[in-house]
Amino acid sequence: MRYPASTPLMIYVHLPLENDDADYLRKRLGPETFNLGAESASEGEHRLALQADIILGNPPVEWLREATRLRWLQLKSAGFSEYTELQEADLPFTITNCTGLFGVPVAETALAGILSLLREIPTFVQDKYMQRWRGADIRPQLGKLTGSWVIILGSGSIGGTFRKLLSGFDCRIETMGRRGDADFYTRDELDARLPTADIVVAALPETEATVGLFDAQRLALLSPTCIFANVGRGSLVDETALLAQLQAGRLGGAVLDVTRQEPLPADDPLWRAPRTLLTQHSAGGAWDENRRIIDRFVDNLVRYRSGQPLKHVIELERGY
Structure with missing residues (x-):
């Protein structure tokens, strides 16, 4: 589905961003509208997620079952085992991940x-x-x-x-x-x-x-x-x-x-x-981790806006 640049999109960001990274995201998104969460499961953030066309991050899987407006979920991770319980054929949204980023x-x-x-x-x-x-x-x-x-x-x-x-x-x-x-x-x-x-x-x-x-x-x-x-x-x-x-x-x-x-x-x-x-599942970390995730998301957002196929689309049943 193609969304022209004039169409407002609601983006919910489920990431714990420091001020510098949040500013970096704002600059990269330009005029896009987004709500910045804190990667918690509060009721307020739950409501924001349900209003979103696009989510960046790894929200609780329970939220996604209720997200009837959602069209695209960009995960912050390469792995997605917690989401495999979703029925892929029934999903109204596409899921992409950060494979290769780490x-x-x-x-x-x-x-x-x-x-x-x-x-x-x-x-x-x-x-x-x-x-x-x-x-x-x-x-x-x-x-x-x-x-x-x-x-x-x-x-x-x-x-x-x-x-x-x-x-x-x-x-x-x-x-x-x-x-x-x-x-x-x-x-x-x-x-x-x-x-x-x-x-x-x-x-x-x-x-x-x-x-x-x-x-x-x-x-x-x-x-x-x-x-x-x-x-x-x-x-x-x-x-x-x-x-x-x-x-x-x-x-x-x-x-x-x-x-x-x-x-x-x-x-x-x-x-x-x-x-x-x-090493406590920290191996993928680096000082610029959030910025690399943001860059991956924004590059895909450009494709989303122009109606091009998204990169790094996952297949839940295959596991990658």
Whole structure:
């Protein structure tokens, strides 16, 4: 549907924007009318959302069932698992997401975590507070990334960026993804490679095919020195089995940006798992995150106004 520039649109922004980012949004939108929410679920914001033609952000899914006026929802995230319970065929609005927007910071977080474990940075941080000097004693324990065999699960923005970041480390790299854009793509091929991998990085969406992919049997294929990083979705991993591998010293370490339950409960044993970094689903963050989301939205808004197809439209049933 085409909306000429003279037609007023009501835009509801469900984002916690600081003043500078709110000003940036106003400048980018120009004459468009918008109401700025605070990412809460108050009754006042609920009413504003129901009056909107367009929503920017991730509002409660219950609101969307009542949003009869809504024509387009631009999510602030790449993931949208909380919205999959909506019936796609019955939706009167299009949903777009921010896929690809977080590839660089997420890939950099994965790389930072892996290097930290290889070079024993967490140990040195603890030593600093304990005023403990190890000196030459720790040198034989230090690993290196250069020359490692790395398996990347996912050939999207995160996986592709991570592969580029490794270009200076002379690694042997293989990517598992969809047919045509990966080195291999079946579970049997994955299982054949896992025992000899030095590093496995998972950057997969949540789909029926990925939920529970790393169960106890598959985790047991990893070598005792392998570092496993999950920066995709927490549902990929059997965390009980992963914890058992870590506690038994049968895994070189884990970098987990995502977990099955978020926030992770204070009594969850993963907090105390050895050689484990928990980055608390923050990997996609950066100082300009909101501005990049705004730019994605405004670029699509131009397309919306001119009647062009929107970019980054999601399919709820496929999961991406």
